[in-house]
Amino acid sequence: MILAPGTAIRVKDDWPEAKGPVHIRTPHYLRGRPGTIVRHLGDFPNPEDLAFARPAAKRPLYHVAFSKDVLFDGQGTTDELLVEIFGHWLEAA
Amino acid sequence: MSNILETDGERLLQAVLGLLAKKGIASPLDIQAQIASTDNATPGQGARMVAKAWTDPDYCALMLADGTKAAEALDIPMRGMPPLGVMENTAAIHNLIVCTLCSCYPRAVLGYPPFWYKSAAYRARAVRDPRGLLEEWKTVIAPEVKIRVVDSTADYRWMVLPLRPAGTEGWNEAQLAAIVREGDMVGVTVPSV
Amino acid sequence: MDQEKPRAHHDMGGIAKFMCEPVDIEPxxxxxxxxxxxxxxxxxxxxxxxxxxxxxxxxxxxxxxxYLRLSYYRKWIRSITDNLLAKGVFTEAELRAALEEP
Structure with a gap:
């Protein structure tokens, strides 16, 4: 299922780097944080497998918007962040 | 293993070059040809796209919908390159591109990433304090304009389509392309005349 | 946040350590x-x-x-060498021999 633009999501609060060698493309500052789907960018081979030369299934990649105020400031800025996140890192808000 | 990887980079490079030639993977000529082709990608390519988008609404629409096709329409080689996305600056939104995890950069249209783009300070500060970061370039974005920081983390590469500055009415594409700089297409500066 | 979570060191977005570090904007x-x-x-x-x-x-x-000390492309040649050794494109013995050549 492809998430529709406007869907409220949360980035999983997972820290696989604590468990062993990994390569992940989900920045630490977004883990556990709420965001909104902007659009589905396409399906791309999972970099977490590509990095270890394992067979890499294609996964949906989304542009996800985050409030900078929620992430960092808490002082009412309207500035935002827009980040490519793979679907398997997203959960329902 | 860890010891040998700590060999000085220049020595490591010479050894690897020798082995790659010996194994038939890359000859010195292959390397020179690759460098020459990479040197053809410069910010001038991106600037041509921006100038055309400023003067041709159909091209602008194409560029925002599909950056790769828009680059190819100007004979910029995109084969084997990651898909190109274009973020449009407007009166309400200013885009700033960063890659906090490494150094993802739209090399096909802007060339090698500049030194500052790869620096720890740029990567760390862009997402948390973009307005403070832009002061390094003396760039001031009005408080009522929203800054959108695009963290380039995955398969796309992103460039900024800046706002056409006032005072350029009637200019042709070549004149316009000449005022578009590398930083304008990353969002650390804005074009001016 | 910087200390509590097991952030990898290359994952630099927003970390406090560099907030006051100037950016070298020279080409x-x-x-x-x-x-x-x-x-x-x-x-x-x-x-x-x-x-x-x-x-x-x-x-x-x-x-x-x-990671913080090496230049950008010194990190790359090290990674490339690491990968080529791991993939068996050449062996560590071959690399040592190549490093010995004048």
Whole structure:
């Protein structure tokens, strides 16, 4: 299922780097944080497998918007962040 | 293993070059040809796209919908390159591109990433304090304009389509392309005349 | 937040350590060394010998003190070498021998 633009999501609060060698493309500052789907960018081979030369299934990649105020400031800025996140890192808000 | 990887980079490079030639993977000529082709990608390519988008609404629409096709329409080689996305600056939104995890950069249209783009300070500060970061370039974005920081983390590469500055009415594409700089297409500066 | 979570050292977005560090905005041209390493990476990618994510993974594996100290393309040649050894494109013995050559 492809998430529709406007869907409220949360980035999983997972820290696989604590468990062993990994390569992940989900920045630490977004883990556990709420965001909104902007659009589905396409399906791309999972970099977490590509990095270890394992067979890499294609996964949906989304542009996800985050409030900078929620992430960092808490002082009412309207500035935002827009980040490519793979679907398997997203959960329902 | 860890010891040998700590060999000085220049020595490591010479050894690897020798082995790659010996194994038939890359000859010195292959390397020179690759460098020459990479040197053809410069910010001038991106600037041509921006100038055309400023003067041709159909091209602008194409560029925002599909950056790769828009680059190819100007004979910029995109084969084997990651898909190109274009973020449009407007009166309400200013885009700033960063890659906090490494150094993802739209090399096909802007060339090698500049030194500052790869620096720890740029990567760390862009997402948390973009307005403070832009002061390094003396760039001031009005408080009522929203800054959108695009963290380039995955398969796309992103460039900024800046706002056409006032005072350029009637200019042709070549004149316009000449005022578009590398930083304008990353969002650390804005074009001016 | 910086201390509590097991952030990897290459994962730099927003970390406090660099918030007050100025950005060197001067242009620094690439050296012949830089361009050669870059070209090797592109050739290995085009020949499907090493992917971008494999390059990144081995860069991320460089210990933090060296990650911060080494130049950009010194990290790359180290990652490339790491990958080529791991893939058996050449052996450590072959690499040692090549390093001994004048």
């Amino acid at each position: 620094h041209g690439l050296t012949e060394f830089d361009k050669t390493v870059d070209a090797i990476r592109q050739i290995l990618g085009a020949k499907k010998i090493m992917s971008t994510d494999e390059l990144r993974r081995a860069i991320e594996a460089i210990p933090e003190d060296q």
